[in-house]
Amino acid sequence: MSSLFAGLFKGRQDGLPGPVKAHLTLKKRLDLRRPVQNADFVAFDTELTGLDFKKDSIISIGAVKLKGSRIFPGRSFATLVRPESPLQGKSVVVHEITHADLTGAAALEDALVDFIAFIGDAVLIGHFVFIDLNFINRAMKRLFGFKLQNPALDTSTLHDWLYENDSAFAKHHKGMTLKQDLYSLAQKYGITVEAAHDAQYDAYLTAQLFQRFLHFLPGCGIQATEELLMIGKS
Amino acid sequence: MLMNETIDFLRKVPPFTFLTDEEMDVFVQDISLEYYPQGSRILAQDGPPSAYLSIVKKGIIRVSMTSDEGEEIVIDYRNAGEFFGLLSIVRGDRSRANVVAVVDTICYLIPKEKVLALIKTNPLVDEYFLKSFFVNFIDKTYQETRSRVSLVGDGERLLFTTAVGDIVRRGLVTVGEDVSIREAAQIMAEEKISSLIIVNTGGLPVGIVTDRDLREKVVAQGRDSRDPVGTIMSSPLVRVDASDYCFDTLLKMIRYDIHHLLVIESGVPKGVVTNHDFMVLQGSSPTSLVREIEDEQSIESLAKVRAKMIKIVSTLVREGARAGSITGLITEITEKLLNRIVTLTERKIGPPPLASTWFLFGEGGRREFTLRPTIRLGVVFGDTVNAIAIKNTERYYTEFGIRLRDAMTLCGLGPVNSDPGGILQQDHIRSFSGWQSLIEEWITRPFAHAPDEGFLEMRTIRGDDGHVEGLLELFRGRAGQQRDFMDYVAAKAVRNRPPLGFLGKVVVEKSGEHQNELDLFEKGIKPIVDSIRVFSLEKAVPEITTLRRLQYLKERYAFDEAENIGHALEYLFTLAIHHELERIEGGNAPDDFINPGHLGSLEMKTLKESFQLITRTYEIIEKAYPIERVA
Numbered sequence: 094m095s096s097l098f099a100g101l102f103k104g105r106q107d108g109l110p111g112p113v114k115a116h117l118t119l120k121k122r123l124d125l126r127r128p129v130q131n132a133d134f135v136a137f138d139t140e141l142t143g144l145d146f147k148k149d150s151i152i153s154i155g156a157v158k159l160k161g162s163r164i165f166p167g168r169s170f171a172t173l174v175r176p177e178s179p180l181q182g183k184s185v186v187v188h189e190i191t192h193a194d195l196t197g198a199a200a201l202e203d204a205l206v207d208f209i210a211f212i213g214d215a216v217l218i219g220h221f222v223f224i225d226l227n228f229i230n231r232a233m234k235r236l237f238g239f240k241l242q243n244p245a246l247d248t249s250t251l252h253d254w255l256y257e258n259d260s261a262f263a264k265h266h267k268g269m270t271l272k273q274d275l276y277s278l279a280q281k282y283g284i285t286v287e288a289a290h291d292a293q294y295d296a297y298l299t300a301q302l303f304q305r306f307l308h309f310l311p312g313c314g315i316q317a318t319e320e321l322l323m324i325g326k327s
Numbered sequence: 328m329l330m331n332e333t334i335d336f337l338r339k340v341p342p343f344t345f346l347t348d349e350e351m352d353v354f355v356q357d358i359s360l361e362y363y364p365q366g367s368r369i370l371a372q373d374g375p376p377s378a379y380l381s382i383v384k385k386g387i388i389r390v391s392m393t394s395d396e397g398e399e400i401v402i403d404y405r406n407a408g409e410f411f412g413l414l415s416i417v418r419g420d421r422s423r424a425n426v427v428a429v430v431d432t433i434c435y436l437i438p439k440e441k442v443l444a445l446i447k448t449n450p451l452v453d454e455y456f457l458k459s460f461f462v463n464f465i466d467k468t469y470q471e472t473r474s475r476v477s478l479v480g481d482g483e484r485l486l487f488t489t490a491v492g493d494i495v496r497r498g499l500v501t502v503g504e505d506v507s508i509r510e511a512a513q514i515m516a517e518e519k520i521s522s523l524i525i526v527n528t529g530g531l532p533v534g535i536v537t538d539r540d541l542r543e544k545v546v547a548q549g550r551d552s553r554d555p556v557g558t559i560m561s562s563p564l565v566r567v568d569a570s571d572y573c574f575d576t577l578l579k580m581i582r583y584d585i586h587h588l589l590v591i592e593s594g595v596p597k598g599v600v601t602n603h604d605f606m607v608l609q610g611s612s613p614t615s616l617v618r619e620i621e622d623e624q625s626i627e628s629l630a631k632v633r634a635k636m637i638k639i640v641s642t643l644v645r646e647g648a649r650a651g652s653i654t655g656l657i658t659e660i661t662e663k664l665l666n667r668i669v670t671l672t673e674r675k676i677g678p679p680p681l682a683s684t685w686f687l688f689g690e691g692g693r694r695e696f697t698l699r700p701t702i703r704l705g706v707v708f709g710d711t712v713n714a715i716a717i718k719n720t721e722r723y724y725t726e727f728g729i730r731l732r733d734a735m736t737l738c739g740l741g742p743v744n745s746d747p748g749g750i751l752q753q754d755h756i757r758s759f760s761g762w763q764s765l766i767e768e769w770i771t772r773p774f775a776h777a778p779d780e781g782f783l784e785m786r787t788i789r790g791d792d793g794h795v796e797g798l799l800e801l802f803r804g805r806a807g808q809q810r811d812f813m814d815y816v817a818a819k820a821v822r823n824r825p826p827l828g829f830l831g832k833v834v835v836e837k838s839g840e841h842q843n844e845l846d847l848f849e850k851g852i853k854p855i856v857d858s859i860r861v862f863s864l865e866k867a868v869p870e871i872t873t874l875r876r877l878q879y880l881k882e883r884y885a886f887d888e889a890e891n892i893g894h895a896l897e898y899l900f901t902l903a904i905h906h907e908l909e910r911i912e913g914g915n916a917p918d919d920f921i922n923p924g925h926l927g928s929l930e931m932k933t934l935k936e937s938f939q940l941i942t943r944t945y946e947i948i949e950k951a952y953p954i955e956r957v958a
Contacts, residue, residue: 159359162362163359163360163361163436164359164360164361165356165357165358165359165360166329166330166332166333166355166358166360167329167330167333167355167356167357167358169328169329171328283431285385293328293329294329297329301360304360304361304362305362305364308362308363308364308367
């Protein structure tokens with residue numbers, strides 16, 4: 094981070110919670126040359142009151158850790174968030190979270206601090222991750238003055254890329270799928286889909302999708318984490 | 328919470344069922360889930376040891392070993408809830424086996440250190456893993472499996488699969504050291520045993536006296552029979568553990584040049600095992616069966632061979648022997664039986680007027696007999712200008728054919744109703760030149776003569792003057808170059824369609840005796856055998872066994888599908904033999920009609936894939952040959 098940037102936020106940084114302060118220097122620590130199989134990942138998902146990031150807000154965050162393609166169900170994260178915008182009937186049907194459920198939920202700021210502490214320096218994995226990042230980053234900027242520093246990777250982009258670049262992948266998984274949503278993909282790749290729409294469970298589904306895709310990377314010449322991250326950028 | 332899924336799962340898998348809630352909460356933190364796409368190799372034999380104990384969550388893995396001869400032997404398939412990698416983490420040196428994902432598989436991985444720590448801190452877990460001889464047992468099984476392939480040939484495999492504790496027949500007879508030699512000898516005579524275990528005043532075994540000791544140390548040396556037996560006993564005692572395999576025990580006997588060993592079970596002497604016990608054990612081994620066949624003096628007494636053969640096959644199937652080995656063994660025994668019947672018949676009716684060679688063709692030639700063999704024999708006799716000798720020889724073998732059919736029927740291996748042709752048909756008794764001209768006819772005008780392509784798999788079983796090899800060479804050499812003949816063989820092969828219907832559904836018989844069933848041989852095995860024959864003929868493959876033909880095609884011509892087709896064929900053979908055994912055990916005549924509805928999902932999947940593979944193989948043939956010629 095440039096000293097100019099650090100200077101700008103100096104005043105605010107002093108008052109930041111520990112994990113958030115540590116988070117600011119993440120990019121200095123990050124070693125993206127590590128082989129993908131040894132890299133730390135966190136698959137995550139958020140649930141929202143709606144998709145308009147100007148009006149809607151986060152109501153839950155779920156996440157699970159991975160080391161390479163290994164998922165650690167015992168190292169997972171889930172929190173409900175007190176929404177800053179009203180719950181809408183439409184989305185309540187989807188995530189089944191009601192007002193009553195949210196009475197004891199954490200304040201957004203506390204939830205974010207816990208989330209930042211949980212993810213550490215891991216590379217983030219999400220399905221259509223930009224949506225979740227938009228919401229988290231808007232809150233982050235407002236509350237702490239900066240965005241999430243972790244690199245992030247989108248499983249739907251990774252899926253498309255593998256399809257175009259790896260015939261072994263296309264062959265193994267027989268045929269293209271039209272629907273790109275998490276559940277359709279999960280079903281296509283033989284992932285058991287049980288509970289409905291809970292952020293942690295969706296993060297777990299995302300982790301499993303990522304896990305399946307990772308096995309095809311060495312065949313595509315991808316070994317280092319930075320090479321993997323290039324996929325999201327192309 | 329996500330981790331609950333893991334905890335719930337582990338709670339059902341021993342020894343993790345023994346963990347306290349507190350232990351489980353800590354334990355689950357370090358457990359990860361890994362995914363292995365179908366076909367991926369998880370561990371390699373003699374490769375680095377596993378860093379994890381893996382438990383299958385979903386899917387199936389195959390544990391196999393590569394034998395010293397380079398053959399891959401399947402040891403086990405593991406399903407959800409079963410684990411692998413234990414031995415390599417406990418021993419920490421190397422992986423004992425190959426582990427491959429049969430389908431897309433998900434496993435829970437528990438780091439090695441966590442497992443070792445758990446064994447140290449939780450006595451119940453320790454007991455489960457170690458005190459139950461678990462590790463030892465697996466190691467033994469692996470050793471035994473490794474040497475399996477060469478041993479099936481030697482026929483002594485029961486020695487490698489039977490624990491010595493299982494053949495110790497009677498309780499231990501012991502005497503004190505101070506008992507006189509005479510008394511000891513009397514006890515041995517009364518008990519009809521050839522050895523006595525000598526115990527000290529504390530009741531612990533210290534030595535053994537055998538009939539050999541009585542002969543060599545007492546009788547031969549003129550020792551006083553009132554001397555205490557302790558003076559002639561052999562000591563220290565050589566002992567074996569009841570869980571040791573008979574083979575290890577036999578090795579010990581050879582090493583120490585002794586015939587009696589004390590068997591210890593859980594620290595307590597169980598009995599004495601002698602070399603005689605091993606001979607009894609081998610009574611049900613393939614080699615002893617072959618020996619028995621060769622010793623029988625009448626056709627009637629050969630009737631029991633089939634039952635013994637079935638018993639051996641059943642043992643082999645249970646122990647997961649490869650289908651190729653089993654069909655090879657059945658062929659071997661059947662061949663010996665045929666040979667013995669021919670010998671005994673010749674004794675009755677005299678030798679043939681002209682020297683001749685017997686050969687098997689078709690199934691038997693390919694060494695692909697199952698428990699429902701279609702036995703086809705042919706005879707080649709030497710050429711002569713003496714027309715009377717030829718006539719007499721033909722008459723001689725025609726009669727022989729009838730006797731042979733009756734004998735085989737007596738042995739339970741005769742031709743069945745659906746196969747009225749007999750074992751040795753009149754048309755298959757010919758002089759060398761007679762065969763030559765027949766083959767020539769077949770090759771040049773196949774569509775007119777409709778030859779049996781099983782003759783492309785002729786194999787001598789009796790008499791050896793090179794006639795059969797000569798005919799086979801002629802047949803193979805000419806056939807591959809004759810477009811007409813190749814068209815004929817190809818067209819005939821693909822005529823028999825695999826039973827796959829709309830949307831890949833397996834088609835079964837709609838009505839009749841075998842409603843809802845399908846003929847595995849006709850619809851699965853035969854199509855593969857027939858297609859591979861086409862390729863083999865085209866490439867002049869010198870092998871006649873289908874699996875070997877596939878191996879050759881793969882090695883020489885990089886035929887991609889060879890390996891998969893080989894797996895499919897072995898699978899179909901295994902399924903067929905399994906079914907035949909079930910039929911026989913249920914008191915029915917063996918057949919190959921299975922009801923796919925009774926198969927497990929993995930079996931069903933493999934069956935379907937096998938049929939799909941046949942369809943793809945047919946497509947290759949149909950592209951290369953004008954198949955519409957045989958309609």
